[in-house]
Every structure is written in C-alpha cells, then in structure tokens.
C-alpha cells in the first residue's frame with residue numbers, strides 16, 4: 001500500500017511537471033509611430049524561443065479606425081505585452097484591461113508603449129513613467145537614479161526625449177530581483193534610443209537598470225531608468241523602455257530581459273536562464 005502511494009505521488013509529480021501549462025501571452029499592436037508590423041513578429045519569436053510561452057497577437061484597427069471593434073479578451077491570458085502607441089481604446093477595452101491587471105494579470109510595456117494614452121490615468125499608473133503626447137509636470141515627476149537613490153524631480157518641462165541613437169551600457173540597480181539575478185552588473189546594449197526625461201505618477205516603481213544619458217549624444221546628463229517593475233493592484237508590470245528598432249530588439253540583453261520580465265509579470269518567478277551569449281560590459285551581442 002505504501003509503495004503504491006509513493007508511486008502515485010511520484011506519478012502525479014512527474015505528470016504535473018511534464019504537463020506544465022505554457023504561460024499565455026497576448027501581444028497587442030496595430031498602431032505605433034514605430035515599425036510595429038516588423039517588431040511584433042520578433043517579440044513573438046523571442047518569447048517562443050524561451051520555451052515557456054504560448055503567444056497570440058491582437059491587432060487593432062488602423063489609426064482613425066473603429067476602435068470599438070478592438071476588444072481583446074485579456075482574461076484568457078496570463079500576461080499582455082504592449083507594442084501599441086496610438087488611438088485611445090474604447091471604454092470597455094480600457095475597463096477590461098484595468099480589471100485584468102488589478103486582478104493579478106501581468107503587463108509588459110515595450111518602448112513606445114510608454115508614449116501611449118496620456119489621457120488614460122490608470123494606464124499611466126501601470127507604466128509609472130511615460131513620454132511625449134504633450135506630457136509635462138502635470139503628469140508627474142521626472143525619475144532619475146543618483147548614487148543609489150531614486151530622485152523624483154517635479155520641476156516643469158516636457159516629458160520624454162532622447163538623443164541620437166547609439167550603443168550604450170545598462171547598469172543593474174537591483175541585482176537580487178528575479179529578472180536581473182545572474183546578469184552581469186553592466187552590459188552593452190545594441191544601438192537604440194536612450195529614452196530620457198520620462199515622467200509620470202511613478203507609484204510602486206522599482207528600478208532594475210539604468211543607462212547614463214550623456215550630453216555628448218544629446219542626452220540629459222542623468223542616469224535614466226530603462227528597465228523597471230511596478231505593481232498595480234494584484235498585477236505585476238515589467239516596463240522596458242528599450243526596443244526602438246530591429247537592432248535593439250535583437251540584442252541579447254533586450255531579448256533576455258524581455259523574456260524574463262514577461263515570465264515574471266505573468267508568474268512572479270523567473271525560470272529562464274541567462275544565455276551564454278549574453279553581452280559583456282565591453283561588447284553587445286545580437287541574434288537574428
């Protein structure tokens with residue numbers, strides 16, 4: 001009897017491992033001032049390569065189209081990834097998204113998704129920091145990292161800017177966070193826009209990594225937060241300001257933090273390992 005019971009327990013344990021459900025991801029796109037139709041397939045490919053995700057895409061009508069028809073069923077998924085920067089979603093879609101995240105759903109904001117929806121207060125609480133769309137001091141403080149501290153600067157001025165595109169170093173600021181654990185303290189990121197002067201409500205905001213925005217590249221002269229986590233009700237959010245174009249999205253530093261950030265937003269844990277081709281402090285690393 002005892003042996004049978006042990007066999008049964010073992011069987012169940014093995015069955016639960018082999019039958020592990022994939023993390024269900026929905027990527028939303030359809031409007032963006034970036035090449036969303038090129039970038040979304042790369043985001044999907046990079047997630048699928050991790051082996052733990054099942055990915056679907058919901059594409060909105062084109063700009064000026066009938067947004068009432070865009071009603072993704074967020075509740076069918078564990079995490080929503082936004083590659084969207086465009087027209088305001090319908091009231092119904094907005095309320096559904098708020099309920100999804102507040103109720104424990106994951107959300108990942110990629111690059112210009114933080115340009116979207118200045119007028120949608122709850123969305124800005126989810127992303128914490130945003131840029132453009134006429135954002136200014138009324139939207140919240142600038143948030144910078146300085147000597148181990150997060151500085152909130154309420155001074156007036158535009159929200160969102162960037163200097164010229166270049167390769168730049170990411171500095172890890174929360175090495176114990178599951179998304180960052182095992183990454184080198186500094187790595188080179190492939191050519192990208194380095195967002196600066198982002199501002200927003202910045203509630204429940206944790207900075208995972210920053211990059212120094214050098215005035216020599218028309219930057220701000222500050223250490224700018226580029227990888228962040230937030231919470232919104234019961235939901236977890238991973239915010240990556242990286243990913244302007246193909247070289248940035250194919251950078252192994254982007255891919256790894258995007259995969260791990262998406263898993264963390266969905267489950268609160270990270271099982272995806274740091275790959276052998278992860279960039280070093282001196283050299284970026286890319287995949288096709």
Ligand code: ZN
Pocket residue numbers: 034111112193243244245
């Ligand atoms: Zn961009």
